[in-house]
Amino acid sequence: MGFWDTITDLVEAATPWVTAEAEAPAQESTEETTVEATKEEATTEETTEEPEEEAAEEEEEEEEEEEEEEDEEEIVDPKEKFEEECRESKQCSGPKHHYDECVERVTGASDEGGAKEDCVEEFFHLVHCATQCAAPKLWSALK
Numbered sequence: 266m267g268f269w270d271t272i273t274d275l276v277e278a279a280t281p282w283v284t285a286e287a288e289a290p291a292q293e294s295t296e297e298t299t300v301e302a303t304k305e306e307a308t309t310e311e312t313t314e315e316p317e318e319e320a321a322e323e324e325e326e327e328e329e330e331e332e333e334e335e336d337e338e339e340i341v342d343p344k345e346k347f348e349e350e351c352r353e354s355k356q357c358s359g360p361k362h363h364y365d366e367c368v369e370r371v372t373g374a375s376d377e378g379g380a381k382e383d384c385v386e387e388f389f390h391l392v393h394c395a396t397q398c399a400a401p402k403l404w405s406a407l408k
Contacts, residue, residue, distance in 0.1 A: 348398075351395040360393075
């Protein structure tokens with residue numbers, strides 16, 4: 266990407282009046298619509314046999330797509346599994362205990378009137394512990 270392309274992109278992003286606006290199509294007269302309707306009726310009469318063949322082809326294509334989707338297995342992220350195991354492990358029991366206590370405290374306070382506290386700090390401590398615990402397991406699984 267060149268220097269001028271970058272400047273152009275920045276100018277386009279900064280200008281609010283560069284939006285695409287579409288207008289509704291103009292209303293046609295009734296004479297034109299009746300002529301077009303008769304043309305469409307004539308073409309549909311000619312193609313009444315073709316939809317059966319097209320429908321069969323579409324069904325075959327849909328079946329092939331479904332088979333391909335079934336063949337492809339869902340890839341599961343092992344990081345999530347390892348982190349969940351670590352959150353429940355003895356190694357992260359301290360941060361988990363603090364987080365659970367905070368959640369109870371905050372939900373109790375919100376029931377009574379208003380919570381002036383959140384559990385973001387405790388949550389980050391728990392996530393950090395789980396990530397540190399799961400990292401060696403993840404690297405050994407990926408090798």
